Amino acid sequence: MATATLIDGKQFAARLRASIAVHVAQLKADHGITPGLAVVLAGDDPASQIYVRNKGLQAREAGMNSFEYRPPVTVTQTGLLARIAELNRDPAINGILVQLPLPPQIDPQPVIGAITVSKDVDGFHPLNAGLLAVGGTAMVPCTPLGCLMLIKAQVGNLAGLRAVVLGRSNIVGKPLAALLLREHCTVTLAHSRTRDLAEECRRADILVAAVGKAQMVKGDWIKPGATVIDVGINRIPTPDGKGRLVGDVDFAAAVEVAGAITPVPGGVGPMTIACLLLNTLTAACRQHGIPVPEVKPAAG
Numbered sequence: 549m550a551t552a553t554l555i556d557g558k559q560f561a562a563r564l565r566a567s568i569a570v571h572v573a574q575l576k577a578d579h580g581i582t583p584g585l586a587v588v589l590a591g592d593d594p595a596s597q598i599y600v601r602n603k604g605l606q607a608r609e610a611g612m613n614s615f616e617y618r619p620p621v622t623v624t625q626t627g628l629l630a631r632i633a634e635l636n637r638d639p640a641i642n643g644i645l646v647q648l649p650l651p652p653q654i655d656p657q658p659v660i661g662a663i664t665v666s667k668d669v670d671g672f673h674p675l676n677a678g679l680l681a682v683g684g685t686a687m688v689p690c691t692p693l694g695c696l697m698l699i700k701a702q703v704g705n706l707a708g709l710r711a712v713v714l715g716r717s718n719i720v721g722k723p724l725a726a727l728l729l730r731e732h733c734t735v736t737l738a739h740s741r742t743r744d745l746a747e748e749c750r751r752a753d754i755l756v757a758a759v760g761k762a763q764m765v766k767g768d769w770i771k772p773g774a775t776v777i778d779v780g781i782n783r784i785p786t787p788d789g790k791g792r793l794v795g796d797v798d799f800a801a802a803v804e805v806a807g808a809i810t811p812v813p814g815g816v817g818p819m820t821i822a823c824l825l826l827n828t829l830t831a832a833c834r835q836h837g838i839p840v841p842e843v844k845p846a847a848g
């Protein structure tokens with residue numbers, strides 16, 4: 549039985565962060581600019597607390613300034629918008645990220661829409677989404693950007709390949725479909741109303757699963773030799789009660805069929821924060837009219 553190449557996102561992300569750190573140091577040395585990332589955490593979601601802590605840590609490790617704002621869970625829409633307005637005005641802050649989910653009294657769309665477009669390092673602002681759709685200079689959402697980097701590193705030229713993206717969310721599926729289209733793939737965006745999901749998947753040279761359903765994609769849904777990117781993060785029960793993280797793909801079966809596959813954990817996940825740092829560096833350069841460097845992962 550063939551065994552797929554493992555796409556090591558953890559290692560790739562570490563190499564990317566190392567390279568970002570070099571560019572950050574260069575920006576400081578040449579222009580006296582230190583990119584600043586502000587993360588706003590309004591909810592009390594335990595997973596969000598961990599993400600925010602890691603984002604701050606990794607930003608500092610890359611030589612950036614990291615600012616954290618933790619309004620109370622009872623914060624009002626007006627209060628949160630006032631905080632965003634302050635961050636928009638602050639020249640030390642180049643990137644603003646509002647950690648989702650927000651508390652139930654907050655409508656996320658106006659909050660995201662209030663972030664200055666050039667500081668929207670999550671790429672969720674409707675203007676950035678529109679720019680990506682029309683092929684403009686957008687801030688690209690971090691997880692799809694990370695997926696694309698892994699795919700390109702594995703496959704090289706994507707022109708003419710068939711890509712199937714499972715999941716059409718605004719934060720993963722839709723922007724990734726736009727990115728793959730930009731790379732000249734023939735893209736299918738599948739979702740919960742797609743008629744024959746397995747058959748659609750079997751046509752894919754590149755298959756991306758971003759649905760949030762544990763091990764939904766079976767081995768016989770995969771075209772032999774395909775590149776499989778598993779974005780899903782799902783916790784399944786284990787006898788010891790601790791649970792275990794798995795993706796949207798049945799990894800044990802898929803690894804026998806695919807040409808290359810990302811594991812969960814250690815695949816797409818680490819790329820998301822690395823791309824957030826990349827976007828913050830990009831934002832700082834654009835805001836100061838400095839050419840954006842081409843950041844390639846440091847040699848492994």
Ligand code: NDP
Nearest residue numbers: 691715716717720739740758759760779780781816817820
């Ligand atoms: P959403 O819940 O926003 O979207 C899920 C998408 O999957 C929807 O488009 C939905 O279709 C589709 N879907 C759900 N069930 C099925 C099904 N049975 N068959 C086909 N399609 C289905 O999720 P996200 O995009 O936010 O996240 C997806 C997964 O990726 C989650 O596991 C999440 O934890 C993970 N994730 C991982 C990140 C990382 O850094 N690695 C970052 C972000 C997300 P429809 O639109 O028709 O409802």
